[in-house]
Amino acid sequence: MLTINSNRLNSRLQAFAAIGETAKGGVNRQALTDGDRSARLMLAELAWARGFRVFQDPMANLFVWRNGLDEALPPLLIGSHLDSQPAGGRFDGALGTLSAFEVLESLEDAGTATERAVAVVSWTNEEGCRFSPGCMGSTAFSEGVIPGTWQEKLATDGAGFAEELALTLASLPEAVMLPLGFPVHAYLEVHIEQGPSLEAAGIPIGVVKGIQGTRWLDVTVTGQTAHAGTTGLAWRRDPLHALTAALSSLYGTVMPEDPDARFTIGRIMAEPGSVNAIPEVVRCTVDMRHPDPGRLDEIEELARLRIGREAERQGCSVQISRSFDMPPCAFSERLQQVIADAAAACKVESVSMLSGAFHDALFVNRVAPAGMIFVPCRDGLSHNEAEHVEPSDVITGCEVLAQATVSLLGSRI
Ligand SMILES: [Zn+2]
Structure with missing residues (x-):
């Protein structure tokens, strides 16, 4: 010794x-x-x-x-x-x-x-x-x-x-x-x-x-800005509604079902960012971590799927790109x-x-x-x-x- x-x-x-x-x-x-x-x-x-x-x-x-x-x-x-x-x-x-x-x-x-x-x-x-x-x-x-x-x-x-x-x-x-x-x-x-x-x-x-591996995504959901007071539900194309619905279901799944997984939204921004207007565009980052690269792929796939599905439901379009990938x-x-x-x-x-x-x-x-x-x-x-x-x-x-x-x-x- x-x-x-x-x-x-x-x-x-x-x-x-x-x-x-x-x-x-x-x-x-x-x-x-x-x-x-x-x-x-x-x-x-x-x-x-x-x-x-x-x-x-x-x-x-x-x-x-x-x-x-x-x-x-x-x-x-x-x-x-x-x-x-x-x-x-x-x-x-x-x-x-x-x-x-x-x-x-x-x-x-x-x-x-x-x-x-x-x-x-x-x-x-x-x-x-x-x-x-x-x-x-x-x-x-x-x-x-x-x-x-x-x-x-x-x-x-x-x-x-x-x-x-x-x-x-x-x-x-x-x-x-x-x-x-x-x-x-x-x-x-x-x-x-x-x-x-x-x-x-x-x-x-x-x-x-x-x-553990780390992967970051940049997510952009685009809808249509419109008057918060006059636009009824059927006429809305609300990207924040789409994104929050998708994120809420991801929060409810990714970490609760896998103790090794990490799923974090650290930044979210709505444009034009007006109190009485439905946003036109919502952007967020996603930080995903896991020791198994295969699981990182699955979590990314799940995130893309659910954000895409909710965007479609709200009449919005989606762009998702990877900004960082550390195996x-x-x-x-x-x-x-x-x-x-x-x-x-x-x-x-x-x-x-x-x-x-x-x-x-x-x-x-x-x-x-x-x-x-x-x-x-x-x-x-x-x-x-x-x-x-x-x-x-x-x-x-x-x-x-x-x-x-x-x-x-x-x-x-
Ligand atoms: Zn240190």
Whole structure:
């Protein structure tokens, strides 16, 4: 067993939470801002102080490297991200990055030589709130290239992506450049669950088996605008009536009949949007999630069928298009076993579970076996300044990561 230093880890979490700290005790450290650059610098300085090497790649993914005996072997990668939401919490991302750094320091404290290198990674722009999309760093790493369309992107605050990326790279001139997407032995990430199930079950460790697929639809139903007072039922072609009837039947079916399904209408707009006129056009988004791609197809089919049927009943026409399609990801079964065994070795209970949110591990999983360790967060709250993880759960997550790291270093995948 590798012994970690719990006081050091908890005080590191506090020190990083002070960078971009908000009045309500959360963190605003959005990707590629001065705050993000300060956090990267703090991690690099901690790394240099321990004699680790520090690298970055052209996407400003940051790597803290502890050499192995055989430098020809691809490294074991452990980590997460340091950027945050504008009103984010102090654990989303930082917990995984600093737990990984604690494992690296604990290996150093113990004087353990490893055959292959272990590298801590902090991926750039996981959150996707200042520059969209999220998980830019891990996406570019997995594809080996920065998509050309990203260069022109503007932040929500007007800053240019290319300029902010260049500033970030230049803020760590001592970090040696690595090519984007080098070979990796495996990847492990600790993250808060960002949902309520671990806390509700009283289980400290989630072994993540995969990330559910997400599909978005843009729906437009077109009818005819007319006077709200003079138009009787028989003369109405009301697109909102059609859409609400279809949605009500979908709400009554999709999630009640399938506990793994998620069905959400996050945006709905009626035009012209007048209090005393039947709408001409109604637009809405549909967010559908499921771990099984076949079920996602079925839910989409059902949504198209019911919206189409209700529109026809109301004399309206319908257009439906997909705006986003992220297939489900299944993590390495071998790594799931390594994490479950690590939890057992640490004498803590674990449970196999799906992730409802995307993570960098989803993208790394495309080029190397990836695994995720979830820890509970209070009330399932995340992307919120009140986000909180009990110090004992912080330690348990890091201990399981340490044990899984040690067991992976001594085994083939
Ligand atoms: Zn995160």
